[in-house]
Amino acid sequence: MEREDWTLVEDHLYLSGILSVNSQQTLLKLNIKKVLTVDIKPIERKPPVDDYMFIRVNDHWDEDLISYFEPTYEFIKEGQITGRNVIVHCVGGVSRSATIVIAYLMNKYKWSYLKTFRYLEKKRSIIDPNYGFKEQLKLFEEMGFKINTSNKTYRNLLLKNLSYKLRYNAPWRSFVTDEDENPIESYFNKLRISKPSTDGCKCGYKCKKCRHLIFLDLNVVRENNDTVLIEPLESLKVTLLQSHSGSLNCPHCCTKLGSFNWNDVKEENKLLGKAIPVLKISCKKIDRSLIDC
Incomplete structure (x- = not known):
């Protein structure tokens, strides 16, 4: 039976x-x-x-x-x-x-x-x-029983999950056809569930050379005097899919802005005690300014 x-x-x-x-x-x-x-x-x-x-x-x-x-x-x-x-x-x-x-x-x-x-x-x-x-x-x-992609706790959760997925995605596989098997594609797809609200955004960060807007304070994980640690950006997806580490260039003028390394487990790259995949942007390469949201 x-x-x-x-x-x-x-x-x-x-x-x-x-x-x-x-x-x-x-x-x-x-x-x-x-x-x-x-x-x-x-x-x-x-x-x-x-x-x-x-x-x-x-x-x-x-x-x-x-x-x-x-x-x-x-x-x-x-x-x-x-x-x-x-x-x-x-x-x-x-x-x-x-x-x-x-x-x-x-x-x-x-x-x-x-x-x-x-x-x-x-x-x-x-x-x-x-x-x-x-x-x-x-x-x-x-969140009121619905996904709000502007919620920082939700975004941090996705970052931690991306870190978890990347740890088990070795050796590095770029351009996997199945988005469920590609942690970076899956990460960006989840952020598209709803259009993020810019309510509460105060600052925008622009390339110092060409004045192109690179990211908002919504994307900032941590900031210090020399470096801004930010979430992975879809505008830089092609670069992020090619390797687990490399340089980050302005998508408009190609000026080098910083770097990334998914295997970097330094204390500065940790969120709630966990190493997370962040992009390191040099403060010397960007300007921060107030924006009208």
């Missing part, structure tokens, strides 16, 4: 581990029409369902799951609205898939993270999102 590891969360929504999804008998029994996999790889045999969605995420505290809260919400919502049963799963139905279901319920009912966690825990006592995912759920609540 097949072991059952599924939980009915509410009408048309189930949460489970991999065992239930690998059992065609269980899928037929529950009348599952949509499957959402949150794992490092899709299930080996495509299930006999109408819709299948795969989110590539490891169960690691530096992983980014919050960027997928909105598309997974739409996937689950469509199933509930049309009366087609949805099952969300990872390996054990404990951390990754539980996080997705919590985010869905938070968004649907506008509940706090704590209220939603307690609600789901009563349904499935084994749920236990890892520390990083819990923090992302709290951030999702703070």
